[in-house]
Amino acid sequence: MTEPNITETLPAISFNAEELEAWVRAIVANYEGLVVTEDMVPAIKSEMAGLNKVRDRLEAARKEAVRRVSAPIREFEDRIKAVTAIIVEARAGLDAQVKAFEELQRADKRREVQFLITATLDEHGLPGLDIPIQDAWLNKTKPLKTIKAEVEAIILRHIQQERERAALEQARQDRAVAIEQKVEALAEIYGFSLPASSFLRLQDLQVPLAEALTQIGQAYSARAQAMRIAPAAPAATPPRSAQVLQPVAPAAAPGRPLRKTLTITLEYDAMREPAVLASLRHLESLCASFTRTPGMRAA
Numbered sequence: 001m002t003e004p005n006i007t008e009t010l011p012a013i014s015f016n017a018e019e020l021e022a023w024v025r026a027i028v029a030n031y032e033g034l035v036v037t038e039d040m041v042p043a044i045k046s047e048m049a050g051l052n053k054v055r056d057r058l059e060a061a062r063k064e065a066v067r068r069v070s071a072p073i074r075e076f077e078d079r080i081k082a083v084t085a086i087i088v089e090a091r092a093g094l095d096a097q098v099k100a101f102e103e104l105q106r107a108d109k110r111r112e113v114q115f116l117i118t119a120t121l122d123e124h125g126l127p128g129l130d131i132p133i134q135d136a137w138l139n140k141t142k143p144l145k146t147i148k149a150e151v152e153a154i155i156l157r158h159i160q161q162e163r164e165r166a167a168l169e170q171a172r173q174d175r176a177v178a179i180e181q182k183v184e185a186l187a188e189i190y191g192f193s194l195p196a197s198s199f200l201r202l203q204d205l206q207v208p209l210a211e212a213l214t215q216i217g218q219a220y221s222a223r224a225q226a227m228r229i230a231p232a233a234p235a236a237t238p239p240r241s242a243q244v245l246q247p248v249a250p251a252a253a254p255g256r257p258l259r260k261t262l263t264i265t266l267e268y269d270a271m272r273e274p275a276v277l278a279s280l281r282h283l284e285s286l287c288a289s290f291t292r293t294p295g296m297r298a299a
Contacts, residue, residue, distance in 0.1 A: 004080070011069040020058075027054065106138045113137050113147055120151050129158060168205075175209055182213050186220040191281070192227075192274035194219060227275055 028051075036044050110133060117131050131154055137147045179199055187193040198219060202212035266276065284290040 006076075011072075013065055013069060015065075024054070027051070105140060109138045109140070112144065116144055116148055117151055120148060120155065124152075124155050124159070126155060126158070129155065131155075171205055172203070175203060175205065175212075178209060179203070179212060179216065182216050186217065189278075190220050190224050190274060191278040192223070194223060224275070 031047070113133050117133070118127075121127050121129055121131070131151060134150075136142060137150075179202060183194070183196070183199065199212075199216055201207075202215060
């Protein structure tokens with residue numbers, strides 16, 4: 001291999017540095033300690049323009065010297081870059097052909113991986129699950145055995161997530177049914193229903209179900225207590241007392257217990273209707289027969 005044989009000759013620039021510096025210092029010495037007054041401004045501006053010219057001459061001389069000294073360096077760089085470009089062009093042609101073969105290999109590997117994914121999904125009964133092919137799986141050095149293990153790990157994670165999601169949904173449904181049954185049972189006991197919106201917060205799985213059911217019972221109990229202690233109607237229109245007719249005692253049949261018939265007419269505050277209906281249900285359970293007069297709402 002032929003190596004570049006480069007001989008460097010370091011540039012050298014000489015100039016009258018001491019003389020030049022002394023000249024500049026002599027110029028600026030005229031302005032040391034100078035206090036500018038308003039009437040001096042025009043003259044000072046002229047002096048400043050003269051200083052600018054001196055600075056520009058020095059800068060121009062510096063740039064020209066650097067340009068001349070750098071010329072061989074720029075020429076060297078251009079020649080080396082031209083030679084390097086020949087190598088880059090040759091390698092680009094080889095690289096394009098190699099990449100074409102690699103793409104064919106990756107396409108073959110992609111088909112193998114896709115077949116493996118499909119077969120593994122069928123083994124687990126999940127043909128519809130989408131598992132994207134990862135770029136790392138297309139590497140020539142990645143064995144199919146390792147890819148299959150990674151695919152199975154993805155499938156198992158999916159199955160576990162679906163189980164957890166289903167368990168969570170079932171827990172929500174079971175909780176909703178338990179709350180609904182509790183509300184219905186309490187409505188039957190107390191004779192009134194509370195709006196379902198009152199218990200929406202209890203659907204939160206963070207609240208233990210036993211505690212949620214207890215709170216529902218407490219809500220019904222508090223509402224029933226509030227209805228029992230509700231203030232009576234204003235004195236101007238007090239509710240009439242219940243009218244009780246004298247019971248009529250029928251003649252007792254021989255060998256049978258004596259039965260009586262009692263007719264009751266009630267007038268009550270509408271706010272107390274749930275409590276009244278609950279009392280009627282209790283009274284009905286004590287009677288052999290119980291008939292409500294037409295027009296009364298059924299319990």
